[in-house]
Amino acid sequence: MKKAGIIMVIGSLLLLGLFKFPLWNIMLGAPQYPDPLGMDIYINGIQGVKEFDLQNIDGLNHYIGMKTIPKPEEMWEFSVFPKVILGMSILGAIIGLLVFFKKISYTSILAWFILMSFLGILGMYDFNNWLIDYGSNLDPHAIIKVTNPDGTPMSYKPPLLGFQKLLNFDVKSLPHIGGYLMFVGMALTLVAFWIGRKASVRKTTQ
Secondary structure, X not given: OHHHHHHHHHHHHHXXXXXXXXXXXXXXXXXXXXXXXXXXXXXXXXXXXXXXXXXXXXXXXXXXOOOOOOOHHHOOHHXXXXXXXXXXXXXXXXXXXXXXXXXXXXXXXXXXXXXHHHHHXXXXXXXXXXXXXXXHOOOOOOOOOOEOOOOOEOOOOOOOOEEEEEOOEEEEEEEOHHHHXXXXXXXXXXXXXHHHHHHHHHHHHO
């Protein structure tokens, strides 16, 4: 049970990497931008991959009527997400220590994983809704208006995950270092649960 507790502590503490590294990254490449423009999405704000990337992206978006990239104070998520991540990391570490000292059952590890997965799904759902609004709620007085073949306004929503062609831009949306650390951390908690379960079964059969 001690090994399960140690792995649980390590896995939950990996979430703290989100305070240092970006959770997500969106890159935009086009013939006129051989060096792609990009933005890194942190749990507390959005930054350009390079110094003037956000400024250049906002400049391009202005022509098609898209909103400017929000500042941290303009989205409640950027104040709530850090609290959620910190709380879940601390909770996970406490569970790991209690499992280590055999104060609670290893099943608490699975409960933490389910709760973290639920919060992660809610976060992705909220992120996708923001992308929909960002790419679809356009200024009707924009300089450039592009429509679909059926005449309906074209959506410039970046993909939530993967690659997509938007006009002459190739858009790539993928997890970044912080996101991968979070996924590894959550995977470790499943490993901890499996080890705890294995140890418990072995103990009952002895």
